[in-house]
Amino acid sequence: MEQITAAFPRVTRRRTRRREWLTDLVLLTPGVGYLLLFMCVPLAQVVLRGFGLLAIGEPSHFTLALYREILASKIYRDSIVFSLYFALGTTVVSLALALVASALLQVNFPGRSLISVLYKIPLVVPSLVAAFLVLTIIDQGGIIARAVARFGVEWPELVHDRWGMGIILVLVWHNVPIMIVILSAVMSAIPHDLSAAARNLGASPWQVFRNVTLPLSLPGISAASLLVFIGVFGAFSIPSLVGAAYPKAISVVMSTEVLDRANWALASALGTIVTVLSAVLLYMYYRLIRHQEAAQR
């Protein structure tokens, strides 16, 4: 008798649980279904294609030939290295500028509100427009070149150059405001008393920045750097517009492979490399953050 009464609620519980599970599934479908359909499916397709699978209208079999081809070719290798180079360069330069600007924006000075509006302008300017803006200023036929030419100074080539100066310049122009938005939000969340206490204990303004503001902004610094790096690493429009003929950014190479040669398989393999590199970086970032948080607990 006791066993029966004990078993009875268990059965109903299991049944309700199954019903709840179904309800959960139905409720999750719009969100998760969207993610599955529009993000995971194309991503899986790209990855599989890179390994020679899922090819349409071609024989489909697993192969590492595409990756071997990429690694063997100097053009592809250079493009990956070049993309990493200007992504890193852009991130470092933007971070340095954004740190200085954000730190200054924490101080009250006349014209501060005007500046905090002005610096956001690049956020609303499309990167293509930005590229043209920069071109007209720093290109060899641009405003600065013309101005200094009068004094017999030859303006160096900063656009379509081997070192990607033009690319980095435009990308920095575009990414500094994004970083400032993130960094100044993080910095203004640091209690004022902390910097006051540091100054009171004998820290000069630079020492306050170095020992208090900077370490306490680390979460924001790493998030902003990551965001900019990953975004710039796969950037297409600006490298294709102001980049040199060689080396080309990886995204530019990918587009050439698809548009000029209809080589979807190779473009997919390159795309996989970009995605994996970004994912590895993201993973390392979370490891670092978790490590930092664990150290302080």
Next chain:
Amino acid sequence: MARLELQGITKRFGRAVAVDRVSLEVTDGEFLTLLGPSGCGKTTTLRIVAGLIDPDEGEVLLDGQPLQHLPAHRRQTAMVFQSYALFPHMTVQENIGFGLRMRGMMPEPIRTHVQEALALVELEGLGDRYPRQLSGGQQQRVAVARAIVTRPKVLLFDEPLSNLDAKLRERLRLELRALQQRLGVTTVYVTHDQAEALALSDRVAVMVGGQVVEIGTPREVYRTPRSRVTAEFLGITNFLEGKVMAVADGQCAVQTPLGVVRVDTTAGIQVGETVTLSFRPEDVRIGRHEGTTVTGRVLYASYLGAVTDYAVESAGMTLRIHEGGGALRGPGEEITITLPATAAIVRGR
């Protein structure tokens, strides 16, 4: 060692005057408290001394030398903040050693000084913890250790005990006083808690509306306040307005709604003048004693442990009386009370 002087310090925020021509002198090794309600300008005054805020007018002098040209980090005025302002990303040791490190001291002597400071505030063994792993009281001690380890000329406290529970506050109050006396460091302490001010200080400066209205030893400001605000801010008091009838034999007779009250003060009192008398509730006694006796009716009585707090109605006025011991009297009871001759005569608002 260190004498601190404030001369005519004024600070405005927009149109509001936060600090209004404050002049003070803190002698070497003295513990001075700025006491006042919130928004009276006491914290602003403290931050001006620390160099965290620049005054609009006036000067801060340390041992006769003006501090105006010295930035905050060169002032040697260590401050304990209300929020403690401990650096969350540094351990207790690193927090305490911060000031020494900023002054370019080598790691080895820093460790020695930090250990000494930890021992002084009885936090040995907690050096490797992070501030968030400490209780409020422990954090407060770290903040104190961090301030004293730099051997400052002046120690500044900005309501350092206000975030602690009552019992801990009382204990740390005693510890702070003992520590300050042991170090003999000139100290300015800001609080809105009158008990804290009385217990800790050599002298108390009462601030209201940006101005120092009164300054004196705890006993002076409590027993013989010169202004109404001081009397009111430093605890419960009974005010009695009246007209001076006669001044003779070191006493003056004041005609009040409760009859003629004799007071043991004559200094500067003129016959015919209107004055306000201030009686502390513990000075007013139940029964017939030496002094001026009046009759009244108990409105309420609340037992507080050490004393019983009575409100007594007499001639249309309500008097507060604190009686230690004695029989408990209920509401409605008719009693005789004695107003002692030790009342303070206060002027102004």
